[in-house]
Amino acid sequence: MKASARAVVIGGGVVGASVLYHLAKIGWTDVMLLEKSELTSGSTWHAAGGMHTFNGEANISRLQKYTIDLYREIEALSGQSCGLHPNGGLMLAATQGELDSLKLICSRARYLGMETEMISLAQALEFNPLIDPSHFIGALWRADGGHCDPSGTTQAYVKAARTLGASVERFTRVTALEQRRDGSWDVHTDKGSVHAEHVVNCAGLWAREVGQLVGIELPVLAMEHHYLLTEDLPELQGRAREIVNTTDYPGEIYMRQERGGCLIGTYEPHGIVWSPRHTPDDFSMQLLPEDFERLAPYFEVGFRHFPALGRVGIRKAVNGPFTFAPDGNPLVGPVRGLRNYWVACAVMAGFSQGGGIGLVLSRWMAEADPGQDILSMDVARFGAFATPKYTSIKVPENYSRRFRLAYPNEELPAARPLRRSPIYDRLKTAGAVMGANFGLEHALWFAPPGMPATETPTYRRSEAFPVVREECQAVRRAVGLYETTNYGKYQVTGSGARAWLDRVFACRIPKAGRLGLAPMLNEAGRIVGDLSIACLAEDEFLIIGSGFAEEFHLRWFWQAAPPADVQVRSAASTLAGFSIAGPRARELLEPLVRIDLAAGSFKLFTARRTAVGLAPAILTRAGFTGELGYEVWTTPDYLETLYDELWDAGRALGLVHFGGRALSSLRLEKGYGSFNKDFRPDYTPGETGLERFVDFSKPGFTGRGAALEERARGPKRRFVVMEVAAADAEVVGYESIMKDGAAVGYVTSGAYGHCIGKSLAAGYVPTALAREGARFEIDILGEMRTATVHLEPLYDPQGARLRS
Numbered sequence: 001m002k003a004s005a006r007a008v009v010i011g012g013g014v015v016g017a018s019v020l021y022h023l024a025k026i027g028w029t030d031v032m033l034l035e036k037s038e039l040t041s042g043s044t045w046h047a048a049g050g051m052h053t054f055n056g057e058a059n060i061s062r063l064q065k066y067t068i069d070l071y072r073e074i075e076a077l078s079g080q081s082c083g084l085h086p087n088g089g090l091m092l093a094a095t096q097g098e099l100d101s102l103k104l105i106c107s108r109a110r111y112l113g114m115e116t117e118m119i120s121l122a123q124a125l126e127f128n129p130l131i132d133p134s135h136f137i138g139a140l141w142r143a144d145g146g147h148c149d150p151s152g153t154t155q156a157y158v159k160a161a162r163t164l165g166a167s168v169e170r171f172t173r174v175t176a177l178e179q180r181r182d183g184s185w186d187v188h189t190d191k192g193s194v195h196a197e198h199v200v201n202c203a204g205l206w207a208r209e210v211g212q213l214v215g216i217e218l219p220v221l222a223m224e225h226h227y228l229l230t231e232d233l234p235e236l237q238g239r240a241r242e243i244v245n246t247t248d249y250p251g252e253i254y255m256r257q258e259r260g261g262c263l264i265g266t267y268e269p270h271g272i273v274w275s276p277r278h279t280p281d282d283f284s285m286q287l288l289p290e291d292f293e294r295l296a297p298y299f300e301v302g303f304r305h306f307p308a309l310g311r312v313g314i315r316k317a318v319n320g321p322f323t324f325a326p327d328g329n330p331l332v333g334p335v336r337g338l339r340n341y342w343v344a345c346a347v348m349a350g351f352s353q354g355g356g357i358g359l360v361l362s363r364w365m366a367e368a369d370p371g372q373d374i375l376s377m378d379v380a381r382f383g384a385f386a387t388p389k390y391t392s393i394k395v396p397e398n399y400s401r402r403f404r405l406a407y408p409n410e411e412l413p414a415a416r417p418l419r420r421s422p423i424y425d426r427l428k429t430a431g432a433v434m435g436a437n438f439g440l441e442h443a444l445w446f447a448p449p450g451m452p453a454t455e456t457p458t459y460r461r462s463e464a465f466p467v468v469r470e471e472c473q474a475v476r477r478a479v480g481l482y483e484t485t486n487y488g489k490y491q492v493t494g495s496g497a498r499a500w501l502d503r504v505f506a507c508r509i510p511k512a513g514r515l516g517l518a519p520m521l522n523e524a525g526r527i528v529g530d531l532s533i534a535c536l537a538e539d540e541f542l543i544i545g546s547g548f549a550e551e552f553h554l555r556w557f558w559q560a561a562p563p564a565d566v567q568v569r570s571a572a573s574t575l576a577g578f579s580i581a582g583p584r585a586r587e588l589l590e591p592l593v594r595i596d597l598a599a600g601s602f603k604l605f606t607a608r609r610t611a612v613g614l615a616p617a618i619l620t621r622a623g624f625t626g627e628l629g630y631e632v633w634t635t636p637d638y639l640e641t642l643y644d645e646l647w648d649a650g651r652a653l654g655l656v657h658f659g660g661r662a663l664s665s666l667r668l669e670k671g672y673g674s675f676n677k678d679f680r681p682d683y684t685p686g687e688t689g690l691e692r693f694v695d696f697s698k699p700g701f702t703g704r705g706a707a708l709e710e711r712a713r714g715p716k717r718r719f720v721v722m723e724v725a726a727a728d729a730e731v732v733g734y735e736s737i738m739k740d741g742a743a744v745g746y747v748t749s750g751a752y753g754h755c756i757g758k759s760l761a762a763g764y765v766p767t768a769l770a771r772e773g774a775r776f777e778i779d780i781l782g783e784m785r786t787a788t789v790h791l792e793p794l795y796d797p798q799g800a801r802l803r804s
């Protein structure tokens with residue numbers, strides 16, 4: 001074994017093998033993989049090898065396509081077959097909701113360059129004659145995907161990596177990780193030590209334990225999973241083509257051909273967690289005992305939906321464990337506080353995702369940037385709230401829903417409520433229908449008295465639609481209160497704070513008493529944050545951003561290495577607040593404050609430490625609705641008192657609660673994009689329109705060079721808001737934007753604009769097409785709808801109400 005390597009990859013499953021290959025390919029040829037047993041000996045060896053491009057997140061879908069396309073490359077490089085069966089796939093639906101979701105997949109697939117099509121059940125039978133069509137109402141066919149040989153694929157990665165210079169040590173267990181002062185690692189194994197600049201945790205079933213070697217608790221847990229292999233089926237004899245891989249949503253079953261028989265697997269509702277506390281050290285290439293009694297009812301559904309399978313014997317049953325994160329997406333990236341420590345674990349679809357994970361992680365390690373938006377598999381989407389108990393509740397929930405379609409308006413119930421603001425109970429009493437963001441409950445909309453505070457999951461307009469309309473109209477007519485506690489909040493203090501912020505943010509850092517909109521860029525000039533900065537004193541700043549990105553932004557701040565004279569703290573749990581928005585907002589606040597709120601003295605983007613009623617507070621004039629608006633921040637112990645006082649002051653003025661749904665509608669009427677949905681690390685200042693907040697005259701901020709280049713060149717595409725001729729459903733996100741039959745862009749978010757009476761979609765189209773009145777088409781649930789660009793905000797284009 002070599003004594004040193006640039007990077008050590010821990011774990012020789014399909015994910016570690018892919019990471020090794022991609023690191024070698026990007027030029028880090030001095031890399032080493034350490035595997036405690038035989039390659040593939042965790043989850044990998046007994047996988048069913050299914051591969052597909054389907055994922056609710058377009059960027060993950062794209063990486064899945066990359067993975068599948070990659071197999072030919074590594075076969076050619078290594079001379080090792082991946083055992084590919086690129087048969088394509090079918091997805092079957094039995095309800096209107098499932099059918100809608102398949103149509104959404106089709107609408108999204110066009111821009112992703114994936115061949116998919118809604119087909120009739122008669123056509124589906126040509127691809128898979130084993131289906132009993134009486135159980136289904138529709139089907140989607142996709143050309144991509146199929147299945148591969150798990151061992152062959154892993155070996156192909158490793159052999160290809162070796163041809164590029166990488167080395168592999170089997171039967172070498174990593175027992176300890178020790179960090180040196182320079183950030184490099186001594187990787188101790190049962191065969192000696194290796195000194196490495198970087199380590200990557202690809203330990204699959206043992207990712208938790210390898211995390212514990214450096215003192216972190218990764219939110220990852222293994223579930224048992226069963227599939228069956230049948231005897232040969234007479235129905236398949238003599239067929240020229242294999243049947244295609246078939247996903248049966250109503251049955252929560254997947255099935256495919258395996259030689260002359262079939263493989264059938266199920267994601268049952270009450271899955272079993274495997275090794276909840278500690279993964280046994282000596283587990284390797286073992287299967288778990290079968291549990292037919294528990295699983296019989298679920299496989300029986302499969303035998304009804306594919307009757308031929310029930311007429312032959314079972315040749316073999318496989319029960320094996322594999323790992324999940326609480327939301328089912330992988331955990332990838334660097335971990336805050338740990339230099340040169342990377343994770344690529346909780347990969348539950350290694351044969352669809354392994355290649356893409358290797359690609360982005362290798363770029364991240366070699367180029368300090370994953371090269372594209374991968375927020376939805378970034379390990380930083382979880383924070384301290386993802387405790388081992390949270391993980392132990394959410395992972396089984398996710399497993400049980402693996403093949404259940406997720407509706408865009410659906411909120412999953414497990415491990416909730418977790419984080420609660422002090423006014424949680426008051427909001428519930430007011431009818432709040434809650435969602436969870438970064439573990440924190442927040443109001444989506446408020447059911448009026450007599451209406452149940454629940455919502456039917458649907459792709460179309462729900463019972464919340466008229467209620468949200470009332471909320472929006474009341475904000476624009478009088479005044480509304482929205483709880484902002486779920487925003488990301490950070491306090492930056494110290495004599496060096498301004499200079500550090502100047503380097504980290506692309507905007508001009510506001511003077512004392514002012515607030516500024518604050519884009520944050522990476523070196524490639526892409527948007528990693530769209531925040532606001534309030535300067536409360538020359539050495540004291542309050543930064544507000546997206547709640548879901550709290551850990552992501554904290555990691556970004558940590559990587560930006562604040563010097564000794566700068567302190568950066570999360571205020572997630574130490575500040576809580578409200579947005580007060582609407583033409584009567586000033587009237588409401590005036591009796592509660594001692595400062596002059598007149599338009600001339602407390603202008604838009606003023607920020608002040610003051611008191612609001614009894615509560616010491618930070619008051620800013622800002623908001624996201626396009627109306628006269630204020631944000632009030634206080635410590636959580638004052639929040640209930642503040643809430644009561646605001647209500648007492650506002651009742652006579654027509655004060656209403658409004659929730660996240662109304663906010664989405666109000667902001668799109670104003671053409672405001674939102675980080676997470678519209679502004680993500682794929683886009684640039686020029687594309688998003690955030691360029692106007694970039695201070696190009698400022699030297700040395702991160703991403704300046706790339707942003708200047710873009711400014712000189714002009715953006716390739718632009719963020720636009722479109723009015724959509726929709727019927728009973730709005731866009732959800734990632735639908736393709738079509739022009740003359742070709743996909744030219746895609747949707748990032750949508751909402752009904754209740755105060756302008758139009759369905760709205762936001763998204764990106766090529767700059768040349770981003771003209772006032774330009775017309776496109778968007779497929780919403782199978783119907784092509786005209787979408788017309790409006791370059792000016794549809795509501796109050798001059799911003800008179802905002803400045804009033």
Ligand SMILES: Cc1cc2nc3c(=O)[nH]c(=O)nc-3n(C[C@H](O)[C@H](O)[C@H](O)COP(=O)(O)OP(=O)(O)OC[C@H]3O[C@@H](n4cnc5c(N)ncnc54)[C@H](O)[C@@H]3O)c2cc1C
Pocket residue numbers: 010011012013014015016017034035036037038039040041042043044045046047048049050051172173174175202203204205206207210225226227318319320321322344345346347348349350351352353
């Ligand atoms: C029954 C079943 C069916 C499945 N079907 C599919 C499918 O059809 N399609 C699909 O994409 N996925 C499928 N999967 C999931 C798939 O198996 C996983 O996504 C994949 O194997 C994860 O690979 P990995 O490399 O992350 O982890 P693992 O395969 O668990 O590999 C981790 C490796 O790390 C090594 N290791 C751990 N700790 C140490 C240490 N301290 N020192 C050195 N080495 C260490 C282990 O020995 C192991 O080899 C299935 C899983 C199961 C159980």
